[in-house]
Amino acid sequence: MTNIVVEGREQVELADIGSQAERAKKILARVRKAMLAPNATKEAPRFSPAQLGSLVNLDTRQVDYRAKKGELPGGGLNAAGTRREFQLPEVRQWARELRKLRLRPENAEAITIAVANFKGGVTKTTTAVTLAQGLSIRGHKVLVIDCDPQGSLTTLFGILPDAEVEAQHTILPLCLGEEESIEYAIRPTYWDGIDLVPATSVLFSAEFALPGRQRDEGPSFQFWNVLHYGIEQARQDYDVIIIDTPPALSYVTINAMMASDGVITPLPPNALDFASSVQFWDLFYDLTKELVSRGKTKKFEFIDVLLAKVDASDIATSVVREWISAAYGAKVLPFEIPKTSTAASASAEFGSVYDMKPGSAGSKTIKRALDAYDQFVETVESQMVGAWLRQVVAVEEAQA
Ligand SMILES: Nc1ncnc2c1ncn2[C@@H]1O[C@H](COP(=O)(O)OP(=O)(O)OP(=O)(O)O)[C@@H](O)[C@H]1O
Numbered sequence: 001m002t003n004i005v006v007e008g009r010e011q012v013e014l015a016d017i018g019s020q021a022e023r024a025k026k027i028l029a030r031v032r033k034a035m036l037a038p039n040a041t042k043e044a045p046r047f048s049p050a051q052l053g054s055l056v057n058l059d060t061r062q063v064d065y066r067a068k069k070g071e072l073p074g075g076g077l078n079a080a081g082t083r084r085e086f087q088l089p090e091v092r093q094w095a096r097e098l099r100k101l102r103l104r105p106e107n108a109e110a111i112t113i114a115v116a117n118f119k120g121g122v123t124k125t126t127t128a129v130t131l132a133q134g135l136s137i138r139g140h141k142v143l144v145i146d147c148d149p150q151g152s153l154t155t156l157f158g159i160l161p162d163a164e165v166e167a168q169h170t171i172l173p174l175c176l177g178e179e180e181s182i183e184y185a186i187r188p189t190y191w192d193g194i195d196l197v198p199a200t201s202v203l204f205s206a207e208f209a210l211p212g213r214q215r216d217e218g219p220s221f222q223f224w225n226v227l228h229y230g231i232e233q234a235r236q237d238y239d240v241i242i243i244d245t246p247p248a249l250s251y252v253t254i255n256a257m258m259a260s261d262g263v264i265t266p267l268p269p270n271a272l273d274f275a276s277s278v279q280f281w282d283l284f285y286d287l288t289k290e291l292v293s294r295g296k297t298k299k300f301e302f303i304d305v306l307l308a309k310v311d312a313s314d315i316a317t318s319v320v321r322e323w324i325s326a327a328y329g330a331k332v333l334p335f336e337i338p339k340t341s342t343a344a345s346a347s348a349e350f351g352s353v354y355d356m357k358p359g360s361a362g363s364k365t366i367k368r369a370l371d372a373y374d375q376f377v378e379t380v381e382s383q384m385v386g387a388w389l390r391q392v393v394a395v396e397e398a399q400a
């Protein structure tokens with residue numbers, strides 16, 4: 001059928017959308033290949049002695065001394081043979097040896113953290129990935145779960161959701177009741193210390209499966225606790241589980257929140273995002289208050305509001321920041337992630353600030369973003385350490 005041209009615009013048949021989608025998929029696959037060249041898979045960054053030192057609180061002389069003593073991995077020369085660098089697994093080994101007090105105690109479980117906000121584009125996925133990387137560099141073993149059918153988090157790990165992920169690799173079988181425990185879906189990633197449960201677009205059908213099961217299976221089924229029970233084993237196997245959620249208060253998002261010990265809400269300080277966050281918490285409470293009154297109560301170890309994509313040059317920013325602080329009080333973290341210019345980070349859109357090569361963090365804003373993320377990661381880590389302590393005390397009290 002021919003398209004009728006109206007004022008330079010073409011009408012679009014449904015079938016055209018199909019072929020356009022196919023074309024766009026091919027282009028995306030090519031873009032990704034070019035970005036990941038020469039290996040077609042992502043590579044973890046290497047670390048300078050100074051970077052390693054700052055993670056484990058040593059100066060470079062002390063790093064040299066420890067490395068020479070041979071107790072800890074000594075790194076190797078970079079490709080040009082000009083300076084020493086450490087691989088990610090080596091850095092993690094140093095961190096595990098020298099940051100013992102910050103790591104999970106033996107008789108404690110993983111802390112589960114959902115990154116959630118039903119507004120789109122507020123940096124949920126960026127926050128989830130950056131937090132996972134920052135915690136793994138510091139020695140923690142991390143599981144990230146992508147609960148968003150868009151699969152952005154999966155993409156950031158160098159995996160194309162539509163080409164490389166099938167329904168059975170996602171949390172969908174868990175939601176359908178075909179699986180009870182998430183292990184079937186866990187895969188390693190290019191980043192040592194981070195494993196991934198990926199997502200792809202068919203995961204959207206979980207939004208029908210969960211209420212459907214509630215209808216069919218009756219009150220013995222708890223649609224909001226499927227993920228909570230599904231990660232029971234993973235809580236033993238990992239130090240932290242980070243869940244990225246879709247921009248909706250969907251059935252899957254409710255599962256992510258109810259499975260979590262902590263919630264992080266990234267929030268850019270602008271009026272619409274603030275208004276939307278107000279609605280988010282209101283709706284969440286409305287939907288869940290009835291659920292918990294039927295079962296036992298739900299207590300979060302922490303809820304953090306992370307000011308993100310902050311444009312200090314925008315005069316509205318400081319006003320909205322005041323609203324946010326009045327509304328959320330002490331939940332607002334005392335630092336903010338600056339807005340980085342897209343030009344500086346265009347090729348980095350397939351990665352995070354921690355993916356950048358040392359020295360390539362050219363612009364000052366990116367350096368500031370990196371510093372802010374370091375602070376963020378260490379604050380979350382402190383909250384994890386606190387939650388572990390409470391777990392350990394509770395276990396001991398139960399035994400006494
Ligand atoms: N500090 C930053 N400054 C500027 N842009 C950023 C910053 N952090 C992330 N972005 C960009 O903002 C966009 C949205 O980020 P991201 O995908 O993490 O948000 P999201 O909340 O997960 O979105 P969605 O609701 O679609 O899941 C992306 O293009 C990302 O590269």
Ligand SMILES: [Mg+2]
Nearest residue numbers: 124125148152
């Ligand atoms: Mg996202």
